[in-house]
Amino acid sequence: MYKEHILASHLRACGHFLYYQTGGKTGQRRILLTLLKNEGLTQKELQDILEISSGALSEILQKMEDASLIEREKSPDDKRQVRLSLTSEGKSTALQAKENYIRVLQQMFECLDEGEKAKLDEILEKLVEHLDFLKADPFFEAETGEISESCRGEGE
Numbered sequence: 001m002y003k004e005h006i007l008a009s010h011l012r013a014c015g016h017f018l019y020y021q022t023g024g025k026t027g028q029r030r031i032l033l034t035l036l037k038n039e040g041l042t043q044k045e046l047q048d049i050l051e052i053s054s055g056a057l058s059e060i061l062q063k064m065e066d067a068s069l070i071e072r073e074k075s076p077d078d079k080r081q082v083r084l085s086l087t088s089e090g091k092s093t094a095l096q097a098k099e100n101y102i103r104v105l106q107q108m109f110e111c112l113d114e115g116e117k118a119k120l121d122e123i124l125e126k127l128v129e130h131l132d133f134l135k136a137d138p139f140f141e142a143e144t145g146e147i148s149e150s151c152r153g154e155g156e
Contacts, residue, residue, distance in 0.1 A: 021104050028064055032094035033101070035070065035086050042075065069093055104156045 022029070034049055035041060041049075047057050061084070064070045069090035075081035086094060107116060134140045 015107070020100050021108075028060060028069070029097045029101075031060060031064065032069065032086070032097055035084055036094040036098065039085055040083050043072070043084060046084060064090070067076060090103065 023082065034046060040046075043054075043057065043061065047054055050057065050106075052089065061072070068087050069079060071085050071087055072082045073085070075083050086111065112120065
C-alpha cells in the first residue's frame with residue numbers, strides 16, 4: 001500500500017502543477033483557447049465543451065466582455081442562442097496564452113527523453129482507462145463513499 005500512496009502523491013503534485021501553471025480548469029485562458037480553436041461557438045456549446053455550469057460561465061464571459069476580450073452576438077438563425085467571438089485583443093491574448101501553455105508543457109517534460117515520454121504516456125493511458133472503468137462500477141462508488149467518510153475524521 002505504501003507505494004500506491006507515493007504514486008498518488010506524485011500524481012497529485014503533477015495535477016496541481018498542471019492546474020495552476022496552465023490557468024486552471026475553467027478560467028479565462030481555457031475559454032480563450034477554446035474560442036480560438038472554435039470561433040463562433042454558442043454559449044451552450046462552450047458550456048458543454050468546458051463542462052461548466054451556465055451561471056459560472058456567464059459570470060466569466062461577462063468579465064471577459066467587460067475586458068474587451070470577447071463579443072456576444074445573438075444568432076441570426078435563433079435569437080435565443082448567443083454566439084461568441086474573440087475581439088482582436090482577445091485573439092492576441094489567446095495566442096499569447098497558447099504560447100505560454102506550450103512552453104510550460106515543454107519545460108515540464110524536458111527532464112524526460114522521448115522513450116520515457118512514450119512509456120509515461122502508455123502507463124497514464126492505461127491508468128485513465130482503468131479509472132474510467134472504476135467510475136462506472138457502482139460497487140467502487142459505494143466503497144469510495146464509505147472510505148471517504150471513514151477517512152474524513154482521521155486527517156482533521
